[in-house]
Amino acid sequence: xxxxxxxxxxxxxxxxxxxxxxxxxxxxxxxxxxxxxxxxxxxxxxxxxxxxxxxxxxxxxxxxxxxxxxxxxxxxxxxxxxxxxxxxxxxxxxxxxxxxxxxxxxxxxxxxxxxxxxxxxxxxxxx
Amino acid sequence: xxxxxxxxxxxxxxxxxxxxxxxxxxxxxxxxxxxxxxxxxxxxxxxxxxxxxxxxxxxxxxxxxxxxxxxxxxxxxxxxxxxxxxxxxxxxxxxxxxxxxxxxxxxxxxxxxxxxxxxxxxxxxxxxxxxxxxxxxxxxxxxxxxxxxxxxxxxxxxxxxxxxxxxxxxxxxxxxxxxxxxxxxxxxxxxxxxxxxxxxxxxxxxxxxxxxxxxxxxxxxxxxxxxxxxxxxxxxxxxxxxxxxxxxxxxxxxxxxxxxxxxxxxxxxxxxxxxxxxxxxxxxxxxxxxxxxxxxxxxxxxxxxxxxxxxxxxxxxxx
Numbered sequence: 001x002x003x004x005x006x007x008x009x010x011x012x013x014x015x016x017x018x019x020x021x022x023x024x025x026x027x028x029x030x031x032x033x034x035x036x037x038x039x040x041x042x043x044x045x046x047x048x049x050x051x052x053x054x055x056x057x058x059x060x061x062x063x064x065x066x067x068x069x070x071x072x073x074x075x076x077x078x079x080x081x082x083x084x085x086x087x088x089x090x091x092x093x094x095x096x097x098x099x100x101x102x103x104x105x106x107x108x109x110x111x112x113x114x115x116x117x118x119x120x121x122x123x124x125x126x127x
Numbered sequence: 128x129x130x131x132x133x134x135x136x137x138x139x140x141x142x143x144x145x146x147x148x149x150x151x152x153x154x155x156x157x158x159x160x161x162x163x164x165x166x167x168x169x170x171x172x173x174x175x176x177x178x179x180x181x182x183x184x185x186x187x188x189x190x191x192x193x194x195x196x197x198x199x200x201x202x203x204x205x206x207x208x209x210x211x212x213x214x215x216x217x218x219x220x221x222x223x224x225x226x227x228x229x230x231x232x233x234x235x236x237x238x239x240x241x242x243x244x245x246x247x248x249x250x251x252x253x254x255x256x257x258x259x260x261x262x263x264x265x266x267x268x269x270x271x272x273x274x275x276x277x278x279x280x281x282x283x284x285x286x287x288x289x290x291x292x293x294x295x296x297x298x299x300x301x302x303x304x305x306x307x308x309x310x311x312x313x314x315x316x317x318x319x320x321x322x323x324x325x326x327x328x329x330x331x332x333x334x335x336x337x338x339x340x341x342x343x344x345x346x347x348x349x350x351x352x353x354x355x356x357x358x359x360x361x362x363x364x365x366x367x368x369x370x371x372x373x374x375x376x377x378x379x380x381x382x383x384x385x386x387x388x389x390x391x392x393x394x395x396x397x398x399x400x401x402x403x404x405x406x407x408x409x410x411x412x413x414x415x416x417x418x419x420x421x422x423x424x425x426x427x428x429x430x431x432x433x434x435x436x437x438x439x440x441x442x443x444x445x446x
Contacts, residue, residue, distance in 0.1 A: 026345075058342055059342045059348075061370075065373045086426050090385075090426070090427075093385065093423045094369035095368035095371065096369070099370050099374065
């Protein structure tokens with residue numbers, strides 16, 4: 001499991017890759033929560049790019065729940081994007097689509113959370 | 128080992144509304160339109176073979192009560208929710224009130240939905256019967272006694288005709304109950320609850336209700352996987368969605384279908400039966416829960432397939 005941050009103006013895209021299971025969920029949680037310090041009112045928006053995740057277990061969803069809780073407590077915006085079809089199904093079955101706004105692509109998510117972020121995203125030719 | 132469900136609903140008994148029954152009738156009549164369903168046999172075959180379960184049946188609404196047939200002539204129940212009342216009626220119809228019987232009851236915890244059937248448990252009123260109630264709570268006898276007598280009930284506990292005994296159990300210690308080997312496990316729930324691993328002749332049933340899995344302690348997950356290990360049937364509290372169990376209903380003491388599948392996968396259990404249904408869910412929603420859970424099991428399956436079912440009042444399973 002890897003978590004790679006990229007900044008586009010006031011938007012941080014966190015790209016997750018690998019399996020988030022019982023073996024990796026704790027490291028995922030620590031890495032994710034560690035990136036949310038500036039996900040707060042009038043600071044950064046965070047887009048979680050899930051395109052590299054092919055499996056997420058309940059403990060991984062718990063890490064996302066904790067992240068959502070922290071972001072809300074700070075007044076921040078945290079959304080998910082680019083879920084693989086099976087991970088999207090897991091989100092739906094677990095009712096996590098009621099917790100997280102999810103977007104088909106990272107670009108769609110960035111466009112939703114920040115116009116400055118979108119301009120920087122497109123200027124960088126990012127995906 | 129044969130298992131029969133008499134009550135499968137969590138928290139409080141519910142009944143299908145008249146509007147829900149009307150929806151079922153309308154759906155059935157529309158599906159049968161133009162068909163020659165002019166005899167009871169033809170109509171029954173149509174209902175059994177062509178209608179979805181949520182249209183032709185109801186999952187039912189009595190609170191927790193599961194019967195385990197022991198083959199010894201003695202009865203074993205898990206919990207005494209309102210499902211204990213129809214169980215008692217059926218048991219008395221089976222052998223009549225004149226033949227004394229022994230009833231063994233494993234109690235997960237003394238919350239009201241798990242003991243509310245006892246005041247209506249007819250065998251407790253019949254001299255000669257023995258009702259032996261097992262559990263891990265020091266307050267178990269008090270909880271049963273205080274359901275009886277004014278102002279809650281017209282009959283005092285002391286007026287019950289049967290011999291009623293309370294047997295304390297210790298987590299991790301196996302006990303012989305009517306020829307079954309029963310091992311309790313402490314579970315996370317308000318005021319604690321106990322799950323039971325029940326074994327006989329190479330078959331294993333796990334009864335694990337009112338048990339929250341917070342997933343914040345890997346050793347607790349591993350311990351439950353060991354408790355469920357290679358069980359033929361796991362009856363599992365799946366009252367909430369995972370999202371609810373981790374957010375608005377965190378610390379309410381219940382679990383989800385997702386965690387049930389994952390624990391059974393780790394344990395290589397054979398059959399997961401979702402149980403202790405949320406009272407807000409109607410038959411269509413419970414049918415959807417079954418479909419979603421089967422799909423989750425399918426897309427997360429490794430080399431071990433788990434059968435998934437949703438318990439309903441009247442369901443019977445043979446291990």
